[in-house]
Each structure stands twice: as C-alpha cells, then as structure tokens.
Amino acid sequence: SQWGEENLQALSIQEGEDVTMNCSYKTYTTVVHWYRQDSGRGPALIILIRSNEREKRSGRLRATLDTSSQSSSLSITAAQCEDTAVYFCATDARGGRALIFGTGTTVSVSP
Amino acid sequence: NAGVIQTPRHKVTGKGQEATLWCEPISGHSAVFWYRQTIVQGLEFLTYFRNQAPIDDSGMPKERFSAQMPNQSHSTLKIQSTQPQDSAVYLCASSLDMGSNERLFFGHGTKLSVL
Numbered sequence: 001s002q003w004g005e006e007n008l009q010a011l012s013i014q015e016g017e018d019v020t021m022n023c024s025y026k027t028y029t030t031v032v033h034w035y036r037q038d039s040g041r042g043p044a045l046i047i048l049i050r051s052n053e054r055e056k057r058s059g060r061l062r063a064t065l066d067t068s069s070q071s072s073s074l075s076i077t078a079a080q081c082e083d084t085a086v087y088f089c090a091t092d093a094r095g096g097r098a099l100i101f102g103t104g105t106t107v108s109v110s111p
Numbered sequence: 112n113a114g115v116i117q118t119p120r121h122k123v124t125g126k127g128q129e130a131t132l133w134c135e136p137i138s139g140h141s142a143v144f145w146y147r148q149t150i151v152q153g154l155e156f157l158t159y160f161r162n163q164a165p166i167d168d169s170g171m172p173k174e175r176f177s178a179q180m181p182n183q184s185h186s187t188l189k190i191q192s193t194q195p196q197d198s199a200v201y202l203c204a205s206s207l208d209m210g211s212n213e214r215l216f217f218g219h220g221t222k223l224s225v226l
Contacts, residue, residue, distance in 0.1 A: 029211070030211050031211045031212055033214075033215075035215075040219065041217075041219055041220075042115070042202050042204070042217025042218050042219055042220055043154070043202075043215075043217050044216075044217065045214045045215065048212065048214070050212070088154065092211040097159075097166075097167055097209075098144055098156050098159050098167060098170075099144075099156070099215060100156060101146075101153065101154035101156075102153075103153045104153060104154070
C-alpha cells in the first residue's frame with residue numbers, strides 16, 4: 001500500500017535494557033504518532049513528534065523523526081516489565097485524514 | 112470520563128447472520144473512527160465521521176459493511192451476511208477534532224467471531 005508503514009515484528013529484552021524500534025513511512029507526513037497497545041485494550045497515544053522536531057522525549061521514551069529518510073524511531077530507556085506491549089507508529093499519510101497505522105512491534109520485557 | 116465505550120465486548124455470529132457493533136465516543140469529540148484489527152492485516156482504517164457526517168469510507172469493504180452516526184453520542188458499524196473472514200477486533204476511536212496532531216482515543220474494541 002502506498003500508505004503503509006513498517007515496523008520490526010518482535011523484540012525480546014530483559015528489564016533494564018534499552019530498546020529501539022523503527023518505522024518507515026512511504027508518503028509525506030508532518031507528524032508521526034506512536035501508540036502502545038496492551039493486551040485486550042485499544043491503542044493509546046504515548047508520544048507524538050512533528051516534522052519540525054527531530055527528537056521528542058517523554059519520561060523514558062524518546063522519539064526521533066527524519067523527514068529526509070521518511071523514518072521515525074521510538075526508544076525506551078531502562079525497560080520495565082510493564083513496557084511489554086505492541087507499539088505502533090501512525091501517520092496522517094493522506095493530509096488531514098485518518099491515521100494509518102504500521103504493522104506494529106511486539107516488545108516483551110522479562111524480569 | 113469513561114472514555115470511548117464499545118459494546119458488546121465479544122460477539123459470536125453464525126455465517127450469514129448480521130452483526131451490529133456500537134460505539135459511544137467521548138463527549139465533545141467531533142471525529143469518530145472505525146478500525147479493524149487482525150493478526151494478518153494489522154490495524155486497518157475503515158471509515159470516519161466528523162460532526163456526524165461521513166467523511167471517508169475508503170477502507171470499508173464495498174459490500175455488506177455500513178456505518179452510521181445518527182447522533183453525536185453513538186455510531187454503529189453493521190455487517191450483513193457475516194463471513195468467517197470478518198472475524199476481527201473492531202475498534203472505535205474518537206478525537207476532539209480532525210487534524211494531523213489530534214490524539215485518537217480508542218475503545219477496548221469488539222471482538223467479532225464468525226463461526
């Protein structure tokens with residue numbers, strides 16, 4: 001799909017480690033959303049980064065955006081077990097229309 | 112604020128039956144979205160409304176699927192003659208307004224199982 005975004009499928013780490021997941025998008029966007037989804041629940045926004053922000057931080061989360069390569073990354077520092085979830089990037093690929101979500105990255109953090 | 116409410120949480124239908132899924136958006140939110148989630152296809156956009164008016168239904172299957180928003184407090188997604196491939200989690204979301212920066216608030220979803 002011309003609107004598609006991509007993520008790594010699954011990452012397994014231990015508590016205390018850092019983890020980074022990447023997202024490549026195919027069409028121009030001015031903002032990238034990152035959502036996390038816990039089992040049995042709907043996705044929830046965790047961080048949003050705009051095209052004029054190369055980096056955005058929120059607690060242990062760090063998002064980057066490179067508009068030239070049309071890619072974004074999400075990093076979690078010192079991961080905890082409660083960070084176990086599926087993480088999605090999403091872009092407004094059609095200019096002011098509905099968000100289109102990537103395939104998601106499953107992050108599993110073990111004690 | 113109870114968030115976006117979706118009912119039922121689980122629905123089981125037989126092949127060929129009709130299924131109606133309900134969504135109550137957050138009060139004051141003007142945009143309502145429907146997505147479908149499966150292991151294979153991931154999170155797929157179906158349709159959305161703004162101020163109750165249908166804006167974009169480009170993700171909706173052309174046959175058997177329809178969505179309505181008769182008032183600002185609820186939206187429905189109806190699937191006629193359900194097929195096994197319709198089995199999925201259907202997610203409703205709302206946002207304060209439309210726009211690239213608007214945060215989506217999702218409900219827990221309705222898990223539809225077509226036998």
